[in-house]
Amino acid sequence: MKKxxxxxxxxxxATGAAGTAAAQQPVEVxxxxxxxxxxxxxxxxxxxxxxxxxxxxxxxxxxxxxxxxVQDFISxxxxxxxxxxxxxxxxxxxxAAQNGFLRAASDLTSPASLAATFYPQSLKNxxxxxxxxAYPWYGWLNQGVLLYNPELLKKAGxxxxxxxxxxxxxxxxxxxxxxxxxxxxxxxxxxxxSSFLGYFYDEGLPIYSADGKAVFNSPSHAALLQExxxxxxxxxxxxxxxxxxxxxxxxxxxxxxxxAMIIGGPQALTRVKDTNPGLYGKTQVTDxxxxxxxxxxxxxxxxxxPTASKHPREAAKLAAFFxxxxxxxxFSKVVPIVPTTRGAQNIKGNVNSPDPILEATARVSxxxxxxxxxxxxxxxxxxxxxxxxxxxEAAMLGRKSAQQALNDTVTYWxxxxxx
Numbered sequence: 387m388k389k390x391x392x393x394x395x396x397x398x399x400a401t402g403a404a405g406t407a408a409a410q411q412p413v414e415v416x417x418x419x420x421x422x423x424x425x426x427x428x429x430x431x432x433x434x435x436x437x438x439x440x441x442x443x444x445x446x447x448x449x450x451x452x453x454x455x456v457q458d459f460i461s462x463x464x465x466x467x468x469x470x471x472x473x474x475x476x477x478x479x480x481x482a483a484q485n486g487f488l489r490a491a492s493d494l495t496s497p498a499s500l501a502a503t504f505y506p507q508s509l510k511n512x513x514x515x516x517x518x519x520a521y522p523w524y525g526w527l528n529q530g531v532l533l534y535n536p537e538l539l540k541k542a543g544x545x546x547x548x549x550x551x552x553x554x555x556x557x558x559x560x561x562x563x564x565x566x567x568x569x570x571x572x573x574x575x576x577x578x579x580s581s582f583l584g585y586f587y588d589e590g591l592p593i594y595s596a597d598g599k600a601v602f603n604s605p606s607h608a609a610l611l612q613e614x615x616x617x618x619x620x621x622x623x624x625x626x627x628x629x630x631x632x633x634x635x636x637x638x639x640x641x642x643x644x645x646a647m648i649i650g651g652p653q654a655l656t657r658v659k660d661t662n663p664g665l666y667g668k669t670q671v672t673d674x675x676x677x678x679x680x681x682x683x684x685x686x687x688x689x690x691x692p693t694a695s696k697h698p699r700e701a702a703k704l705a706a707f708f709x710x711x712x713x714x715x716x717f718s719k720v721v722p723i724v725p726t727t728r729g730a731q732n733i734k735g736n737v738n739s740p741d742p743i744l745e746a747t748a749r750v751s752x753x754x755x756x757x758x759x760x761x762x763x764x765x766x767x768x769x770x771x772x773x774x775x776x777x778x779e780a781a782m783l784g785r786k787s788a789q790q791a792l793n794d795t796v797t798y799w800x801x802x803x804x805x
Contacts, residue, residue: 412445413700415470418459420687422473423450429720437707444700459692463487468694470701471708473523475687476511477763482690483514484765489691490517494702503710505755508726512688520688521709524723525757527684528584529674530651531746536670538646541565547647548675551588554649555613561646562622570647571624571639572614573632574782575775581632582778585610587760588677594761600799603792611781611788618782628779641665649674652722652746659743669742671749684757686726722747726754765804773798 422430434446449469451458456478462468474482482488492500497518500509504522512520532547539547542561548554558569573581583593586602589610595601617623627635637654639645641662648654659666676682689705691698707713711729718725718733722743725733733752739745764770774795781791 412443413697414445414447415695415697415700415704417446417448417471417704418455418469419448419450419473420455420475421450421452426717426720429717433708433713433716437704440707441700441703444703446704460487463692463694466694468692470691470695470697471705472690472692473687474520474690476685476759477767479512479520479688479690480514480763481765481767482692483517483519487693488519489693489695489698490519491521491691491702491705492518494691494698495521495706503706503728504726505728505757507755507758508686511686511757511759520690521705522726523687523689523709524714524717525684525686525726525754526651526653526724527682527750527753527756529588529649529676529682530684531749532647532649532672532674533640533654533742533746534647534670534672535640535643535645535665536668538565538567538643542569542646547672549673550675551585551677554647554675555617557647558617558622559620565646567643568624568639568645569622570649571627571632571636571645572617574614574618574623574627574778576631576771582611582774583761584683585614585677587683588679588681590677590679598803600796600803603789603796605789608787608789608792611778611792615781615788619784628782651724651750652743655743655746656721666742671742671745673749681758681760682753682756683760684724685759686757718747718751722750724750724754724757726757730754764799766802770799770803773802 417434419430430448434448438444438446459469459472459474479488491512500518508522508525509518512518512522534547538561542564544557544560548557554570561567561569575581583602586607587593591602591604591607591610593600593602614623624635624639633650633654636645636648636650637657640648640654641658643665655666655669658669689709691701691705695701709727711725711727714725714727715730715733717723718730731752731754739748777786777791777795780786781788786794
């Protein structure tokens with residue numbers, strides 16, 4: 387009997403030790419970001435290390451996805467091996483939430499905590515139904531600031547930077563006529579969104595009717611599109627902007643003294659600083675021109691937890707950690723992003739700094755409350771944006787009138803749009 391008791395005790399101790407070892411085995415969460423490596427490897431790795439130090443029971447395996455992010459995410463869900471934390475933009479979060487791919491952040495973290503951490507508009511951007519589906523991360527303003535080459539403006543006889551988009555279009559003509567350089571490179575097509583819906587919104591022109599129908603084919607919409615068509619046909623917009631991403635083209639050409647002005651964020655200056663330090667030192671920064679509506683629009687990235695995550699609680703901890711105020715502000719010091727946290731509104735910067743990036747960053751860093759896409763993307767936005775972009779191209783190339791291009795787009799949208 388005594389021997390039996392000793393054997394029982396030994397078995398209990400052994401199984402108990404095994405249970406303790408199993409309980410102490412760290413949980414591994416898989417973390418996907420979008421276009422952040424290799425440039426921001428140090429920041430991401432340092433932040434992961436800080437998180438793991440605070441949470442020794444969680445290990446993070448990081449992957450940076452690029453062109454194939456969305457396709458890989460959908461495939462991972464279909465194959466049953468979804469990551470635990472994923473970096474998506476506003477449109478992709480909305481689509482993923484509507485398709486049932488995401489756990490609600492407001493189910494994993496208290497709504498009160500989310501409301502205390504993030505700007506109300508930032509949370510609204512990632513809300514579907516009555517639930518918040520993401521932890522807002524870094525953002526940007528489409529208008530942001532105006533960056534300009536003062537020597538080209540002086541050569542063109544322009545003594546005051548444009549304050550409205552109408553003035554911006556007029557300046558583009560003057561600068562090209564008098565200097566040979568382009569005044570500005572507007573985005574005409576973008577596969578992930580639609581630049582023209584943004585231009586319409588900026589001018590106070592409606593995108594949808596009260597019942598959700600597309601209505602951006604009024605004479606006023608067509609007249610605005612026609613202004614861009616006239617610029618393009620007149621040689622005031624680079625021809626290849628129909629084939630290239632406008633922001634990349636603008637920053638490249640600005641560094642070559644072939645573009646006088648850029649509307650956008652401070653990040654536009656990083657390439658200029660690397661490729662043309664002399665021009666970088668001369669670059670001036672001021673407030674951007676706005677449309678008649680007088681609004682700033684913008685976008686944001688976020689971190690989400692897929693429904694298929696095997697470790698949702700640990701994933702939520704990681705997402706909340708990366709997007710907290712301290713870490714977003716730290717990120718804004720590495721790259722001039724716009725934090726989406728309430729605490730960032732207290733950031734103080736020198737808007738009179740002699741360093742263009744520091745001045746531009748100071749102008750936008752505390753502006754996260756303004757990040758608003760302006761209009762809601764439809765559920766099947768990829769298909770609809772392609773249709774709109776194809777029609778915009780047809781108008782630019784003279785294959786359709788501006789009015790016909792918008793009529794055809796609106797007809798297609800209202801026949802195919804998913805809410």
